[in-house]
Amino acid sequence: MARITLKSLAHSYFPQPVGPEDYAIREMEHVWEQGGAYALLGPSGCGKSTLLNIISGLLTPSEGQVLFDDRVMNELPPEERNIAQVFQFPVVYDTMTVFDNLAFPLRNVGTAEVEVHERVAEVADTLDLTALLKRKARNLSADEKQKVSMGRGLVRNDVSAILFDEPLTVIDPQLKWKLRRKLKEIHERFNITMIYVTHDQLEASTFADQIAVMYEGQVVQFGTPRELFEAPAHTFVGYFIGSPGMNFVEVAQSGSGARAGSVDLVLPSALERAIKQAHSSNLKLGIRPEFVELLSRPTADAYPIEIDNVQELGTYRIVSFLFAGVLFRARLEEDQPVPQRKAHVRFPEAWLGLYIDDFRVEVGQ
Numbered sequence: 507m508a509r510i511t512l513k514s515l516a517h518s519y520f521p522q523p524v525g526p527e528d529y530a531i532r533e534m535e536h537v538w539e540q541g542g543a544y545a546l547l548g549p550s551g552c553g554k555s556t557l558l559n560i561i562s563g564l565l566t567p568s569e570g571q572v573l574f575d576d577r578v579m580n581e582l583p584p585e586e587r588n589i590a591q592v593f594q595f596p597v598v599y600d601t602m603t604v605f606d607n608l609a610f611p612l613r614n615v616g617t618a619e620v621e622v623h624e625r626v627a628e629v630a631d632t633l634d635l636t637a638l639l640k641r642k643a644r645n646l647s648a649d650e651k652q653k654v655s656m657g658r659g660l661v662r663n664d665v666s667a668i669l670f671d672e673p674l675t676v677i678d679p680q681l682k683w684k685l686r687r688k689l690k691e692i693h694e695r696f697n698i699t700m701i702y703v704t705h706d707q708l709e710a711s712t713f714a715d716q717i718a719v720m721y722e723g724q725v726v727q728f729g730t731p732r733e734l735f736e737a738p739a740h741t742f743v744g745y746f747i748g749s750p751g752m753n754f755v756e757v758a759q760s761g762s763g764a765r766a767g768s769v770d771l772v773l774p775s776a777l778e779r780a781i782k783q784a785h786s787s788n789l790k791l792g793i794r795p796e797f798v799e800l801l802s803r804p805t806a807d808a809y810p811i812e813i814d815n816v817q818e819l820g821t822y823r824i825v826s827f828l829f830a831g832v833l834f835r836a837r838l839e840e841d842q843p844v845p846q847r848k849a850h851v852r853f854p855e856a857w858l859g860l861y862i863d864d865f866r867v868e869v870g871q
């Protein structure tokens with residue numbers, strides 16, 4: 507068991523990388539604490555598999571270090587890292603029985619046969635594989651093979667960490683839900699560090715206590731599902747998490763205040779100051795649809811708008827309108843009134859974030 511530290515880590519698949527685009531992992535620091543249930547969430551191609559393979563040792567990073575506790579692992583081959591990895595597609599020995607497949611990782615490290623039988627029985631039971639133990643793996647369905655693959659990852663409870671790389675892709679939705687629960691149970695029982703890669707935010711937040719959101723080769727935010735929702739650290743997290751995603755509008759300094767397009771903004775003075783002092787002109791204000799307030803009457807800090815569209819979604823509605831030329835959305839619960847065509851919008855300051863070069867900046871009072 508170990509804490510996993512990624513130190514000034516970067517990786518390029520090219521021998522002579524030139525710019526940041528040549529890097530699958532752009533220089534990053536990260537710590538996975540021992541015993542955590544983590545998700546690594548991000549769109550296809552952002553570097554999730556590359557990062558897992560660097561941790562497990564299948565890939566040697568071109569820059570930086572991987573440490574388990576205080577020990578540098580870069581030169582150590584996968585079999586000496588004591589890590590279990592489960593891939594997107596099943597990795598099983600077709601000619602072996604399910605039992606022997608599950609026993610393989612244990613026998614590999616010289617586990618006594620008595621214990622092998624105990625552990626295999628336990629994992630088979632957890633994954634509903636008991637009835638299949640005597641079958642040859644080649645006769646299994648894709649679902650069953652993937653469960654065997656997962657079982658091989660879970661059978662040793664003395665590993666430093668278990669890495670899952672989108673393991674439920676080939677599993678049908680019904681079973682997916684059940685397996686995710688099982689993983690969580692196993693995590694709670696054995697307190698093994700688990701890193702679970704997915705591109706699905708729901709899957710990430712049901713499995714993990716903390717989520718690392720990855721974008722263009724970097725972890726742009728590491729936090730609880732609630733932190734990602736309430737204070738996205740990067741505009742990408744704002745777009746990617748939540749449904750619909752966060753509203754953003756470009757802003758600029760104007761006189762003593764700030765503007766968005768042709769709209770003069772009424773902002774708290776700390777926010778105005780931060781906009782004025784910014785060293786970049788790439789400034790955005792962001793607010794989640796859940797926190798946007800629609801009013802039928804004006805107030806000092808509300809802006810006139812025209813409702814464009816109301817989408818009924820059962821227990822809530824998505825109301826869209828143009829704000830400073832940008833399409834904004836408000837999410838209203840079914841009991842909240844929807845103003846008529848002409849309305850006013852208010853952005854409560856507690857939920858309004860300032861983003862400079864796409865990263866959120868904390869603004870004092």
Ligand code: ADP
Pocket residue numbers: 519530548549550551552553554555556557
């Ligand atoms: P993810 O798992 O998030 O979909 P990957 O880690 O597979 O992302 O890929 C990250 C980037 O590295 C992508 O641009 C991908 O095309 C590139 N890449 C992945 N594997 C290789 C490889 N073996 N050789 C060259 N480029 C690769």
Ligand code: MG
Pocket residue numbers: 554555556671
């Ligand atoms: Mg991948």
